[in-house]
Amino acid sequence: SGFPFLIKSGLSKLGISRGMLEFLFKWIDAPKDYPKIPEAKGAISAIRSEAFFVPLYELFLTYGGIFRLTFGPKSFLIVSDPSIAKHILRDNSKAYSKGILAEILEFVMGKGLIPADGEIWRVRRRAIVPALHQKYVAAMISLFGKATDRLCQKLDAAASNGEDVEMESLFSRLTLDIIGKALFNYDFDSLTNDTGIVEAVYTVLREAEDRSVAPLPYWDIPIFKDISPQQKRVTAALKLINETLDDLIAMCKRMVEEEELQFHEEYINEQDPSILHFLLASGDDVSSKQLRDDLMTMLIAGHETSAAVLTWTFYLLSKEPSVMSKLQNEVDSVLGDRFPTIEDMKKLKYTTRVINESLRLYPQPPVLIRRSLEDDILGKYPIKRDEDIFISVWNLHRCPNHWEDADKFNPERWPLDGPNPNETNQNFSYLPFGGGPRKCVGDMFATFENVVAVTMLVRRFNFQLALGAPPVEMTTGATIHTTQGLKMTVTRRMEPPIMPELVMPILKVASASVSEVDPAV
Ligand code: HEM
Secondary structure: OOHHHHHHHHHHHOOOOHHHHHHHHHHHHOOOOOOOOOEEOOOHHHHOOOOOHHHHHHHHHHHOOEEEEEEOOEEEEEEOOHHHHHHHHHHOHHHEEOOHHHHHHHHHHOOOOOOOOHHHHHHHHHHHHHHHOHHHHHHHHHHHHHHHHHHHHHHHHHHHHOOOEEHHHHHHHHHHHHHHHHHHOOOOOOOOOOOHHHHHHHHHHHHHHHHHHOOOOHHHOHHHHHHOHHHHHHHHHHHHHHHHHHHHHHHHHHHHHHOOOOOOOOOOOOOOOOHHHHHHHOOOOOOHHHHHHHHHHHHHHHHHHHHHHHHHHHHHHHHOHHHHHHHHHHHHHHHOOOOOOHHHHHHOHHHHHHHHHHHHHOOOOOEEEEEEOOOEEEOOEEEOOOOEEEEEHHHHHHOOOOOOOOOOOOHHHOOOOOOOOOOOOOOOOOOEOEOHHHOOOOHHHHHHHHHHHHHHHHHHEEEEEOOOOOOOOEEEOOOEEEOOOOEEEEEEOOOOOOOOHHHHHHHHHHHHHHHHHOOOO
């Protein structure tokens, strides 16, 4: 602190590297008795790879649960230790902000719930969490079913025509259709149509992903911003989305004004059960800009993540036929030919474990981003304010000391009669939805959405990687994507559907008599 500190931070702002500064200032503020965070050296080129969290795993095995990565003037702390993750996310969460994440996402999420910090975040979180109440989530189950049914019809046509399908883009459209209805009662219908608004959403999403992996903030360069065709497209797309959201907000306001319903804790409007409707009916006193920011945030948060979970779940299932047949057995016996209901969610235990395990192997997003707002101590290491920190959920979820056969897709690792694994009962070794005050608000919504989609799809079809499909490799934006899609061959299931018990004996008699008449059957 004091004068040397001022000079040091001044020099650092001029771009002098941290390594150089530490060398120059060693004689002034040598960290007397404190141990120094291990520094990963000569590894920068490795991080340039497409899926940057993979080389971070190797570095974790070498340097341990916390280490520093330095790129010129920039440096990051990489955390892969559950107790340090718990400290940052939960026990001392007030000392951390979203840092770089907020900077990158500002253009699309503004001060929405994911990037927001401090008072804005507190107020918005308190307004939004009640909207995702039990009755709302239950109402969403039938929406998940209807949307998945549309996907099934598409797959059915592909199966008839013997065409392979690219599942990653279909899952992206499925979850976009779902989240549009769930948030603001808008039917993107992206599984059937490519309207301007769907195009606009994808333009903005791609831009967010490009920005999150860009080495330089090119979008801030004044002239580039105005002449780059891509930036112009982004600006136009944002304008269209904002206008659409403004219209939806205005329409919903009118509906709320006209309705007779009294607002209460588990309020829900049957015609429009959306989160927007709840927020407006609750008298949420908020600017349209803030409301739009929150809706945009949830649109992205709820769309990309779920699409990625479904993509990697089907990839994993295609590699483990024994898990797939256990899954199909459970679905056959619990659901038969019905659409899933909220009561089924408790019964579909193995399906839930499949999702839990898919989220362990492919956490979405694979790293959580924070910045220290004050000096703190991580494990045994003191850190300064303004440190950028990546908590590698990927590393936590694949730590070889913690998990038996860490890389194996093994839903059985959590007993069916035990609790659903979460960050609390797994003591921050498993963080599929984050933890502490910034934990995901859509965890139950998303889990049920994935359970409904998986059950309905595997009930009707078998899925295999298509012959001659490109290898399934990872790349990163905000979530883990495939590099070249997930091309699958979909076939209708040949197994006789399991009928509800009452119908069974009749059916048996009928088939027995058929075979008596015609010995060829
Ligand atoms: C936050 C994961 C679906 C809304 C988070 C975080 C994670 C996460 C890990 C914590 C981020 C951090 O600490 O930096 C997931 C996964 C999903 C999913 C894996 C799907 C499988 C959803 C859905 C919604 C949603 C469907 C909305 C309906 C949010 C919001 C936050 C958040 C608003 C920020 C909460 C805050 O900062 O207070 N999500 N999410 N998520 N998620 Fe989700």
